[in-house]
Amino acid sequence: xxxxxxxxxxxxxxxxxxxxxxxxxxxxxxxxxxxxxxxxxxxxxxxxxxxxxxxxxxxxxxxxxxxxxxxxxxxxxxxxxxxxxxxxxxxxxxxxxxxxxxxxxxxxxxxxxxxxxxxxxxxxxxxxxxxxxxxxxxxxxxxxxxxxxxxxxxxxxxxxxxxxxxxxxxxxxxxxxxxxxxxxxxxxxxxxxxxxxxxxxxxxxxxxxxxxxxxxxxxxxxxxxxxxxxxxxxxxxxxxxxxxxxxxxxxxxxxxxxxxxxxxxxxxxxxxxxxxxxxxxxxxxxxxxxxxxxxxxxxxxxxxxxxxxxxxxxxxxxxxxxxxxxxx
Numbered sequence: 312x313x314x315x316x317x318x319x320x321x322x323x324x325x326x327x328x329x330x331x332x333x334x335x336x337x338x339x340x341x342x343x344x345x346x347x348x349x350x351x352x353x354x355x356x357x358x359x360x361x362x363x364x365x366x367x368x369x370x371x372x373x374x375x376x377x378x379x380x381x382x383x384x385x386x387x388x389x390x391x392x393x394x395x396x397x398x399x400x401x402x403x404x405x406x407x408x409x410x411x412x413x414x415x416x417x418x419x420x421x422x423x424x425x426x427x428x429x430x431x432x433x434x435x436x437x438x439x440x441x442x443x444x445x446x447x448x449x450x451x452x453x454x455x456x457x458x459x460x461x462x463x464x465x466x467x468x469x470x471x472x473x474x475x476x477x478x479x480x481x482x483x484x485x486x487x488x489x490x491x492x493x494x495x496x497x498x499x500x501x502x503x504x505x506x507x508x509x510x511x512x513x514x515x516x517x518x519x520x521x522x523x524x525x526x527x528x529x530x531x532x533x534x535x536x537x538x539x540x541x542x543x544x545x546x547x548x549x550x551x552x553x554x555x556x557x558x559x560x561x562x563x564x565x566x567x568x569x570x571x572x573x574x575x576x577x578x579x580x581x582x583x584x585x586x587x588x589x590x591x592x593x594x595x596x597x598x599x600x601x602x603x604x605x606x607x608x609x610x611x612x613x614x615x616x617x618x619x620x621x622x623x624x625x626x627x628x629x630x631x632x633x634x635x636x637x638x639x
Contacts, residue, residue, distance in 0.1 A: 327355055327382040330391065332374075333408045334416060335381075336398050337367050343390045346382040355382040392423025396444060403451050414461035417448050418477060421506070425473035429513045438548045445480070445502040452484055453495065459485040460638045468598050468605050472512050472520060475594055480506040482590035482631075489634045490586065490627060497554065501583050504558030508587060511541030511559070538563055539572050554583055562587045565622040585624040589631050592619065608635055 327346060335341070342362060346355035358381065359369065373381075383391045395402065399420045403413050424444055428437055452458045462481050467474040483505035487498060512520055515537060519530050526534060542560040550556060561575060561584045568576030596611035606614070612632055615623060 323354065326385055328385060328388050328391070329380050330383055331412055331415075332370075332379045332381060333405070333412055334391075334395060334402065334419075335365050335370070336401060337365060337370055339394075339398065340364050342394065343383050343387040346384070347378060348380075348382060361387070389423055389426060392419050392426075396420035396423055396440070399444065400447050403447065410455060410457055411461045411464065413451065413455075414458060415465050417451060417462065418465045420444060421448065421477045421480070422473065425476050425506070428507070428510060429473050432507075432510050432513050432544050433548070438545075438550060441503055441507060442499070445506055446499045448480075449484055449498045449502045450495070452481075453488065453493075453498065459634075463638055472509055475598065476506055476509050478594040478598070479508060479587065479590045482593060483587050485634055486586050486590060486627065486631050487583075489630045490582075492582075500552045500554040501558065501586075503552075504555040504583065505587050505590065507541065507545065507555070508559055508562045508591070509537065509541065510544055511537035511539065514540045514544070535563075535571050554581075557581055558583050558587050562591055564588075566624065567621045569622070582624075582627070585627050589615070589623055589628055592623075593631070 340362060341359070341364075344357060344361050345359040347358040348355045359365075373379075395416050399416060402408060402416045421444065424440060427434065428441070452462070459481070466478050466481060480502060484498060484502050487501055492498060492501070515533060519526065519534055522530065538560050542556055545556060545559055561570075561573065561580065564570035564573065564575040564580050564584060565588075566577060566580060566585075568574055592615060593608075593611055596606045596614065597608060599605045612635065615628065616632075
């Protein structure tokens with residue numbers, strides 16, 4: 312079988328996504344094409360068309376030829392991510408899969424889900440899918456001691472609303488655990504609020520979300536509506552857990568009362584909102600934007616301590632600094 316060759320990895324990455332063989336479960340139907348790279352530098356060639364069952368004989372054939380990675384066409388990546396989401400619980404419970412790969416599966420599944428949600432959060436099944444995804448990811452983080460460390464290695468440092476939401480979820484759950492919150496049902500609800508905290512931005516014009524600089528007064532007025540919009544979206548979907556709705560509505564409240572939309576202050580702001588706020592600010596500072604470069608973690612934490620102390624819960628911030636220090 313002849314193959315075209317390339318010396319440009321970027322060209323390959325623009326056409327295909329490399330996936331580990333471990334991401335494919337036996338006796339499942341794949342809704343995406345699989346390609347193989349016959350030799351380093353070759354363009355991948357079609358190995359197996361979509362809609363076919365992936366069974367043990369296929370797995371054995373790949374293993375015999377020492378193929379531990381395959382390729383999916385870029386235009387089918389969202390389909391692959393939905394497949395990972397559907398099989399996430401099984402993937403995370405497989406003792407043969409390294410922890411680092413499991414962490415990548417969590418991030419892949421969350422990316423695919425959040426891309427869909429930010430396009431249309433009212434599409435059928437979103438609430439149940441988010442519960443299933445969050446519950447599985449939270450349980451993974453709660454049972455694997457090194458899960459947070461490995462998740463940090465795969466988080467995206469380029470800011471998009473959907474990757475920001477995933478990063479905030481990871482930081483929030485890890486900080487909640489560090490602060491002593493162990494009740495799994497509580498962590499599940501909090502995790503869902505953290506993952507969906509910016510869902511209201513899906514109702515705003517793309518021109519505002521993608522603005523490459525300072526928003527006008529009118530644009531900022533609209534932007535400040537996203538917590539309330541997200542709150543209404545989740546209520547319309549049937550979400551009634553107070554922790555979820557509290558985090559979504561109040562994640563921009565500040566301890567000194569200068570936040571929005573309700574101007575809460577002090578003890579009016581729950582522990583869960585305080586945790587989410589720290590995670591939200593930290594990720595915003597440490598990811599690249601079109602108009603600014605990401606800060607290093609130490610610099611971001613220094614700014615949060617010196618310039619935002621009146622907005623943040625000191626004890627929780629101290630826990631967060633310890634969390635980040637322990638994961639270095």
